[in-house]
Structures are given as C-alpha cells and as structure tokens.
Amino acid sequence: xxxxxxxxxxxxxxxxxxxxxxxxxxxxxxxxxxxxxxxxxxxxxxxxxxxxxxxxxxxxxxxxxxxxxxxxxxxxxxxxxxxxxxxxxxxxxxxxxxxxxxxxxxxxxxxxxxxxxxxxxxxxxxxxxxxxxxxxxxxxxxxxxxxxxxxxxxxxxxxxxxxxxxxxxxxxxxxxxxxxxxxxxxxxxxxxxxxxxxxxxxxxxxxxxxxxxxxxxxxxxxxxxxxxxxxxxxxxxxxxxxxxxxxxxxxxxxxxxxxxxxxxxxxxxxxxxxxxxxxxxxxx
Amino acid sequence: xxxxxxxxxxxxxxxxxxxxxxxxxxxxxxxxxxxxxxxxxxxxxxxxxxxxxxxxxxxxxxxxxxxxxxxxxxxxxxxxxxxxxxxxxxxxxxxxxxxxxxxxxxxxxxxxxxxxxxxxxxxxxxxxxxxxxxxxxxxxxxxxxxxxxxxxxxxxxxxxxxxxxxxxxxxxxxxxxxxxxxxxxxxxxxxxxxxxxxxxxxxxxxxxxxxxxxxxxxxxxxxxxxxxxxxxxxxxxxxxxxxxxxxxxxxxxxxxxxxxxxxxxxxxxxxxxxxx
Numbered sequence: 321x322x323x324x325x326x327x328x329x330x331x332x333x334x335x336x337x338x339x340x341x342x343x344x345x346x347x348x349x350x351x352x353x354x355x356x357x358x359x360x361x362x363x364x365x366x367x368x369x370x371x372x373x374x375x376x377x378x379x380x381x382x383x384x385x386x387x388x389x390x391x392x393x394x395x396x397x398x399x400x401x402x403x404x405x406x407x408x409x410x411x412x413x414x415x416x417x418x419x420x421x422x423x424x425x426x427x428x429x430x431x432x433x434x435x436x437x438x439x440x441x442x443x444x445x446x447x448x449x450x451x452x453x454x455x456x457x458x459x460x461x462x463x464x465x466x467x468x469x470x471x472x473x474x475x476x477x478x479x480x481x482x483x484x485x486x487x488x489x490x491x492x493x494x495x496x497x498x499x500x501x502x503x504x505x506x507x508x509x510x511x512x513x514x515x516x517x518x519x520x521x522x523x524x525x526x527x528x529x530x531x532x533x534x535x536x537x538x539x540x541x542x543x544x545x546x547x548x549x550x551x552x553x554x555x556x557x558x559x560x561x562x563x564x565x566x567x568x569x570x571x572x573x574x575x576x577x578x579x580x581x582x583x584x585x586x587x588x589x590x591x592x593x594x595x596x597x598x599x600x601x602x603x604x
Numbered sequence: 605x606x607x608x609x610x611x612x613x614x615x616x617x618x619x620x621x622x623x624x625x626x627x628x629x630x631x632x633x634x635x636x637x638x639x640x641x642x643x644x645x646x647x648x649x650x651x652x653x654x655x656x657x658x659x660x661x662x663x664x665x666x667x668x669x670x671x672x673x674x675x676x677x678x679x680x681x682x683x684x685x686x687x688x689x690x691x692x693x694x695x696x697x698x699x700x701x702x703x704x705x706x707x708x709x710x711x712x713x714x715x716x717x718x719x720x721x722x723x724x725x726x727x728x729x730x731x732x733x734x735x736x737x738x739x740x741x742x743x744x745x746x747x748x749x750x751x752x753x754x755x756x757x758x759x760x761x762x763x764x765x766x767x768x769x770x771x772x773x774x775x776x777x778x779x780x781x782x783x784x785x786x787x788x789x790x791x792x793x794x795x796x797x798x799x800x801x802x803x804x805x806x807x808x809x810x811x812x813x814x815x816x817x818x819x820x821x822x823x824x825x826x827x828x829x830x831x832x833x834x835x836x837x838x839x840x841x842x843x844x845x846x847x848x849x850x851x852x853x854x855x856x857x858x859x860x861x862x863x864x865x866x867x868x869x870x871x872x873x874x875x876x877x878x879x880x
Contacts, residue, residue, distance in 0.1 A: 350701070353694035357755035357836065367751040371760065373751035407651065414648035453862050457741070457829040457839075461846050466669060467662035471652040547737035548833060549843075552652070554744070562745050570746070574738060579738030602677075 378571040395572055401557065405580055407471055408553035412540035415475045419539075420480025420532050423448075426483065427490035428516050434494060434502075439588040448491070451484025456542055471552025478539050486535055491528045503508070515516055526595050533588045533595075540584055544577055673855035685841055685857060689864055692837035695755050695830065698824035699762025707767045711774025711812075712800065718778060729775070733766040740826045744835040746855050755836030760832075764825050770815065777811040778804060810879050817872045817879075824868050828861045 323335060353359070380394040395401075429435050430444035459480050463473035502519035510518060547555020561569040617624050625631070653836065678685060712718050714728045744761035751757050786803035831839025838857060845854040 348606060349697055352690075353697045355742065356690050356694040357698060357759055359694075359698055359756055359759055363756060367756060367760070371747060371750040374746070410648040410651050411646075413644060414652065417645055450862070453825075453865050454858060455825060455829045458842065458858060458861075461832070461843060462666075463662075464844065466665040467658065471664075472654060472658065475648075475652050475654075475749070482650070541737060543740050544742040548741055548745065558742065559745065562749055564750070574742075578734045578737040582734060585737075 324393065368418075376455050378567045378574075380568045382573060389542055397557075397569070397572075401573060404458075404554040404557055405576060407447045408543045408547075409540055409580070409584070411471050411475050411478060411543040411546070411553050412536060413480025415543070416532060416539050417476070417484055418479035419535070420486055420528075422479065422483035423486035423490050424528070426487045427494055428520070430487060430491040431494035433497075433499065434516070434520065444487075444510075445491075448484050451480050452485070452488060456481040457546070457549060460546050460549050464550050465538055469550045469552075474543060474546040474553060477551060479543060481542075482535055482539060486531060489531045490524070490528060493524045493531075497523045530592050533592050537581070537585050537588050541581055542545040544581075582597030612850070619825050623759060629653050635716075669851055672851040676855035676859050677852040678848070678856045679853050681841070681853065684858060685838065688697060688831070688836075688838040689860060691755050692827045692839075693864070695758040695822060695835075695837055696820060696827040697869055698759045699767060700816060700820045702759070702763040703766035703770050704812075704817075706763070707770030709814075710767070710771040711778060714775035715778035716772055717777075717781070717880075718800070718804075729772065732772040732775075733762075734766045736767070736772075740765040741830065741833060744830045745833045748834045753834045753836075758827060758830040758835035758837060760825060761835060763792065766819055766823065773815050774808070777808045778814075781807045801808055813879050814876050817876050821865075821872050825865055828855070828865075 380390065382390045382394070389442050412440075419552045426444050426448055430448055432441065435441050435444075440558075456477050460474055460477035467473045467476065473522045498519055501523065502515055505515045505519040543553045547553040548559045549555070550556065556571070556578065558573045558577075561573060608787045626635060647731050677723075695817060710728070710732075714732070716725055719725060740761055744758055747757035747760045747764075751760065781804050785807065786799055789799050789803040827837050827839075828842075831837040831841065832843040834840065842854060842857045842861075845851075845857060
C-alpha cells in the first residue's frame with residue numbers, strides 16, 4: 321500500500337515536471353515570437369479596427385430602391401473577371417492533370433514494395449520531397465522569369481508542386497495494395513511495367529482519382545494566388561484592385577472567388593463520394 | 605481440353621454478356637467522359653499557349669538559371685536571412701496560436717451537440733467554408749494594405765485564414781465525442797460548464813492539439829512566401845534576390861527554407877506521436 325502511494329507520488333512528480341518543461345518551452349517560444357515579429361497588444365488594438373475599417377470599406381453601397389443598378393455598378397467588370405476566373409480554373413485543371421501524370425510516373429519507383437533497388441527508391445522519394453517542399457509561389461517566381469509572364473508559368477508551378485504532393489500520396493496508396501495480384505502477374509511472366517499496369521493500378525485507381533479531385537480543389541485556390549506574382553489568373557486583377565485601393569472591386573472579386581471555390585468543392589466532394597462508394601460496392 | 609474451354613467461354617459469353625463487355629450506354633458514358641476530359645485539357649493547353657517552341661526556350665532559360673544558382677552562397681546577408689527565418693517561424697507560431705484561441709469558442713458554437721440550433725449551426729459552417737476559399741496570400745495582401753508592411757500583417761493573415769478551418773475541424777472533433785463521459789458528468793450533477801470542461805474537453809484536446817501542430821507545420825511553409833507581398837519573413841528576402849537576379853543567394857535561401865521545414869516537421873511529428 322505504501323509502495324503504491326510512493327509510486328503514485330513519483331508519477332505525479334514526473335508528470336508535473338514534463339508539463340512544466342513544455343510550459344516553459346511554450347512560453348519561451350511565445351516571448352521570442354512576440355519579440356521578433358514586433359507583435360504587441362497595443363498594435364493589435366490599433367490594427368484590428370484598421371483592418372475592420374478596410375474590410376467594411378470594401379463593401380459595396382447597395383440600396384433597396386435601385387438594387388439591380390447598384391449590383392451592376394458593383395460588378396461593372398463581370399465579363400472580364402469571368403474570363404480570368406475561367407483562366408484560373410483552367411490553370412488549376414491543367415496543372416493538376418500534368419502534375420498527376422508526373423506523380424503517377426514517380427510514385428511507382430517511390431513505393432517500397434515495388435522496387436528492389438534502394439538507390440532508385442531513395443532518388444524518387446527525394447525528388448518528390450523537393451517538389452513538395454519548395455513553395456508553389458517560389459516555383460512560380462522562377463518560372464515567370466524563365467517562361468515569361470502569364471498563365472503558362474503558373475500552370476508549370478502548380479504542376480511541379482502537385483507532382484510532389486500527389487506523388488507521395490500515390491506512393492502510399494501503392495504501398496498498401498494487395499500483393500497477390502502483383503505476384504499473379506509476375507508468376508504469369510509479366511515484366512515490371514506490366515506488373516504496375518495490371519497488378520497495381522486497377523487496385524489503386526479509385527484512390528488516385530479521389531486524391532486528384534482533392535488536389536484540384538486545392539489547386540484552383542492556389543491558382544487564384546499565383547496571379548500576385550504575374551503568373552496569370554484572377555489574382556492578377558485582385559492584386560491591381562488591392563494595390564490601387566479600388567475597394568468595391570476587391571469585395572466583388574473575392575465574392576466571385578468564394579462562390580467558385582465553393583461550387584468546385586461541393587461538386588468534387590459529390591464525385592469523390594460516388595467514387596469511393598462505387599469501390600465499396602465492388603468489394604462487397 | 606482446349607475445345608471444352610472455348611465452348612465454356614462461349615456459353616458464359618451467351619449467358620452473362622455483361623462480364624465480357626459493358627453495356628452500350630456505359631461504354632458511351634466512359635468514352636464521353638474521356639472525350640470531355642481531353643477536350644478541356646486541350647483547350648486549357650491552348651489557352652495557356654503551351655507551344656513546344658515556348659517550352660524549349662523556357663527550359664533553356666531554366667537550365668541557365670540553374671547554372672547561375674550553383675553554388676548557393678549567402679553572400680554577406682547570412683545574418684539577415686537567419687533573422688528573417690526566425691521572423692517567419694514567429695509569424696507561423698503566433699498566427700497559429702491566435703487562430704487556436706479564437707477558434708476554440710467558435711468550434712464549440714459550431715458543434716451540433718453543444719448548440720442544437722439547426723439554422724445557427726448551418727450558417728456558421730457555411731461561413732467557415734466560404735472563407736476557406738481565400739488563399740492565405742490574398743489575406744496577407746489585404747492586411748498589408750490595412751495595417752502596413754511587416755510581420756504583423758503576416759501574423760493576422762495566417763490567423764484569419766486558419767480560424768475558419770480550425771473552427772470547422774474543432775466542431776467536427778467535438779461532434780465526434782463519446783457521449784458516455786458526458787452522461788456521467790451530467791448524472792453526477794454537473795451543469796453545462798462542467799459537462800464541457802470535464803466530459804468533452806479531455807476527449808477533444810488531443811485531437812485539437814494534433815490539428816494545431818499540423819497547421820503549424822503548414823503555416824511555416826506558407827509563412828515563407830507571405831513576404832513576397834510584403835508581410836515579413838524570409839519571402840521578402842527571396843523575392844528581392846530574385847528581382848535583382850542574384851540567383852546564388854536565392855538558391856541559398858531556398859535551401860534554408862527546405863532545411864527549416866524539414867526540422868520543424870521532424871519536431872512536430874515527434875510531439876504529435878507523444879500526444880496521441
């Protein structure tokens with residue numbers, strides 16, 4: 321009984337020490353961050369109303385009497401914006417497809433269970449990691465320099481980043497496939513590409529598609545930001561609007577963006593559910 | 605042997621034709637989908653003007669850039685870069701922390717089992733969803749216009765972008781709690797505050813922490829680029845180096861970003877493994 325009490329007290333003690341240590345580390349990080357980022361409570365108190373005023377300033381003046389005239393006034397550039405919006409979605413789409421193709425090609429050598437050569441595996445993994453970790457916008461900056469201003473550079477930046485992100489996910493899917501079809505194809509004399517095509521891909525396809533759709537949603541959102549560095553899409557006009565303080569334009573474009581991404585999110589989610597539901601019934 | 609096999613196959617084909625070839629309408633749909641997909645892809649490639657000429661020229665220029673980048677060299681700005689890196693980390697840390705503090709009550713409000721009002725719940729969720737559509741960089745641009753250049757705008761941009769996602773994730777975590785501890789607290793006479801503090805909170809806290817750490821990682825990545833629009837951190841240095849064509853230093857900064865992200869990921873993975 322005494323030893324139980326002793327043990328309990330000891331455990332309490334070590335636990336409290338760990339909590340204290342984590343607390344101290346957290347406090348140190350907090351103080352360091354506040355010092356480095358010149359964040360301050362007075363600054364926040366002064367800054368938040370400014371931010372709020374700014375956001376309130378972007379709201380259009382809509383009156384009840386001539387509502388439609390006000391809306392058309394607010395959306396004076398609708399035709400132009402819709403064109404840019406289509407461009408943004410196309411950038412996301414083409415970037416996702418190109419990136420998906422590269423990701424698929426790299427995902428097989430990056431799967432532990434599919435390659436015997438450790439060197440190839442290692443190289444493929446590191447390549448994917450590089451593609452994924454360098455921010456999309458940095459690629460965009462470099463590509464704008466190499467390929468010129470416009471959506472082409474943006475698509476390439478999205479494609480490279482997507483290849484890294486999807487390649488890792490695809491490789492994880494590949495590593496979780498059932499090994500029996502692979503052995504079957506190998507036993508009937510299939511070479512490596514045949515094993516991949518007939519043993520791995522049919523099992524992994526629904527998961528690939530699901531990840532691709534998810535990535536497409538993310539990429540449309542990303543494409544809207546790429547315009548800020550001159551890589552095409554609606555971001556370009558948003559940048560101009562914000563820089564030149566065309567307040568109501570900002571809210572008009574943001575609302576369009578929110579609507580578009582919501583529609584894409586909802587439809588992609590519906591397709592994803594169908595895809596996954598489909599495989600489930602197939603398995604059953 | 606072979607003859608019986610062929611006969612068998614022929615018989616099966618007669619009795620179950622759907623195994624050998626899909627029905628016409630299904631085949632048509634598949635072909636139609638592929639055709640549509642390829643058409644959109646071709647249109648997209650045409651729209652962005654992806655001619656082979658352009659690709660070849662661009663790749664040439666890209667190769668030239670890579671040779672200019674080697675070897676990566678910090679020049680005499682090493683300390684500036686290290687300070688900017690700390691600024692980036694600080695922005696991500698504070699932004700995540702503020703988002704967590706703000707999103708905590710919002711998450712409770714958005715959870716069905718805490719606030720059972722259907723309309724309120726639906727409205728708040730849609731609100732969270734809607735603002736997720738805005739990229740962090742756009743928020744940064746707006747806050748730079750609103751509160752001026754510097755890391756403070758970056759902190760606010762990260763916080764605002766994350767609050768919406770946190771709110772949704774927290775609400776989902778709270779909805780997924782096991783009801784038994786909640787009933788237990790209520791049965792022993794606890795009021796609503798007690799239920800939340802003793803029945804719900806201990807269950808959702810590890811989940812929340814894991815989300816928060818994950819977002820901290822991703823915020824470090826996004827904080828590295830916020831500087832491009834003037835919101836402080838290493839991105840400002842990077843876009844400056846690229847603008848003045850100092851590719852060696854740009855390459856050095858990119859390498860710094862890669863190393864920092866790897867370190868942060870490793871630390872955060874370790875803490876997460878401990879928490880769960």
